Amino acid sequence: MMKTHSEATAPVSIPSTGSASAGFTPTNSSSFSISWQSPPVTFTGAMGSPSNSQGFGDQRAQTIAVISSPPRATAALSRKVRGEGKKCRKVYGMENRDMWCTACRWKKACQRFTD
DNA sequence: AATGCCGGGGA
DNA sequence: TCCCCGGCATT
Structure with missing residues (x-):
């Protein structure tokens, strides 16, 4: 009998453009904490715009909300x-x-x- | 409802 | 021997 198995997804599947395992520069102001361990790491955030000149009086760069999809609300x-x-x-x-x-x-x- | 595992069962 | 599910324990 054939087993209804979906053999397709390879074990290694790290969606990262341009490799560079580390990819994310650790020495970044915004430290991302990958804690929501989940198989499908869906990142829906806007990264980039490195240059941010232009004097900004008081601009509060409040946390870069990088919410993905945390089903677990109460962490503890x-x-x-x-x-x-x-x-x-x-x-x-x-x-x-x-x-x-x-x-x-x-x-x-x-x-x-x-x- | 879901995981985790023993016991029992099929080919 | 290799393979798996029923059903139970647990949360």
């Missing part, structure tokens, strides 16, 4: 369920079951993130 209480254990299933998702560890695939004790 993000833990969806079962406080411990971010195993293949939660990390990859059911849509990518092909990437889980063998154990998780067969619903056994995870062997990758044995926490």
Whole structure:
């Protein structure tokens, strides 16, 4: 029997134009904190406009809101369920079951993130 | 509802 | 042996 598997998405998929792993210059004023760990990192922000001359009396460059899509509002209480254990299933998702560890695939004790 | 896993089952 | 789901425990 054929398994309805969608083999397509490669394991490595870092959407970054021009490579440069680090890409983002750390020595930037606006430090971005990639904390919302989520498989599809959807960044919807406007970056660029480096030159900003022109004397600005008092312009408050308030935080560059880089909201993407944080389903977890309460950070401290993000833990969806079962406080411990971010195993293949939660990390990859059911849509990518092909990437889980063998154990998780067969619903056994995870062997990758044995926490 | 969802994850995580044992037990049990199919090819 | 390799592969997976039912159902339970847990949150």
